[in-house]
Amino acid sequence: MIEPVKIGVVGVGYLGSIHARIYARLPGAALIGVNDVDSDAGKQVSAECGCSFYSNVDQLADSIDAVSVVVPTTCHREVSLPFLSRGIPVLLEKPVAHTLSDARSIVNEAQQTGTILQIGHLERFNAGVTRLHQELDRPRFIEVHRLSEFVERATDVDVVTDLMIHDIDIVLSLVQSELKYVSAVGARIVTNHVDIANARLEFEDGAIANVTASRVSAKRFRRIRVFADACYLALNFEDQQIEISRPGEQPPDGGFAPIINSSIQVEPTPPLDAELAHFIDCVREGAQPLVSGSDGLRALKVAYDVREKIERSLHSLV
Structure with a gap:
């Protein structure tokens, strides 16, 4: 035993x-x-x-x-x-x-x-995220929204280190390339820290990720959309359903292949x-x-870069 x-x-x-x-x-x-x-x-x-x-x-x-x-x-x-x-x-x-x-x-x-x-980084153990890794090859454009209603928890930190860092980690795990450039904007709405933020991550291989996080939205919404070579996938983090679009067979006349849409309901597992x-x-x-610790450190470095860009943009408005 x-x-x-x-x-x-x-x-x-x-x-x-x-x-x-x-x-x-x-x-x-x-x-x-x-x-x-x-x-x-x-x-x-x-x-x-x-x-x-x-x-x-x-x-x-x-x-x-x-x-x-x-x-x-x-x-x-x-x-x-x-x-x-x-x-x-x-x-x-x-x-x-x-x-x-x-x-x-x-x-x-x-x-x-x-x-x-x-x-x-809890979302790496979301069964839908695991399936994304299996289905994807060479992501080209990623869009993530992680929107939450305001609750009086973790208000001592900003939304980047509270929420967005989950999606930064996911993006870094999906794109097998070095990060080249980060731009970001955000705003303080309710707390003394940034409550809503948007970041654009550009990678050496040309991949781009647009990541939005909010803790002051009217309702909860958590979704990632990924455009890859000849493939589009969208995952709802909460119900773990994946929508997939791929081109079908090439028509005999040489026109564009029809887009075939399908969905996968991943077996929900508490992350x-x-x-x-x-x-x-x-x-x-x-x-x-x-x-790993190195993965966590890399995500934190990017999160701090995002925070710095946001603070710089806010100071420029003063």
């Missing part, structure tokens, strides 16, 4: 508590304990999940094989480095860190110690369940995760 991976969760706020609940029922995982600066919240989650509450992170580290770090982004470096330095695999929620310097420190520590570091199961598999097998 294969021994389960002994897992811990540091930070059991809204998202961290979900990590804990999934691990508690995930085959191949044994949730050993949780840690949180709010001991009452930590004890409540530990009681719900049937595990121990650890007030001391070092004691938790002594008891586990791997850990999910789901703390505020400003604390990512402080919390994750001690685990990585001990060779304990880390699933670190996105973005990698609050600053590029902290992000580099985290990724470098994982590389130097040879420790697994997976970044929580967070898939993400955590993947992490457990990587720990057990010693494999590199689908979303």
Whole structure:
């Protein structure tokens, strides 16, 4: 019988508590304990999940094989480095860190110690996104919309690092070429940070991506459209249905081939369940995760470039 991976969760706020609940029922995982600066919240989650509450992170580290770090982004470096330095695999929620310097420190520590570091870019585990990768060859133009209604969560950061970074990561995974140029605009609507943003990413191979993110829209809308060589695909992130258009057979008279439209209903799988199961598999097998520390760092670099371009455009209006 294969021994389960002994897992811990540091930070059991809204998202961290979900990590804990999934691990508690995930085959191949044994949730050993949780840690949180709010001991009452930590004890409540530990009681719900049937595990121990650890007030001391070092004691938790002594008891586990791997850990999910789901703390505020400003604390990512402080919390994750001690685990990585001990060779304990880390699933670190996105973005990698609050600053590029902290992000580099985290990724470098994982590389130097040879420790697994997976970044929580959740949408990579959307079954529809997985199917997109299978269906696509050489994307030429990508358009993404990630629009949400306003909620009083994550208002301490802008919409680029809160929402758009998901789609930046997806675009970077789809286009196998170096990024050449970034332009971006945005606006502050409700909070003191940018609440709606649009970025244009241009790649060395000629591919272009137009990415829009909003957290102040009237209704939720999440969709990606990809134009590739002789192919068009559109994915609704939420119902995981893919629309496909491809040219049919060339007519005998030499005219344009008819466009054949079809659709694929991907079997819905909760992305967070898939993400955590993947992490457990990587720990057990010693494999590199689908979303590595380097992937997370690359997405963060682009997100910071987008933010800089937006701030520059806003200052020019003053």
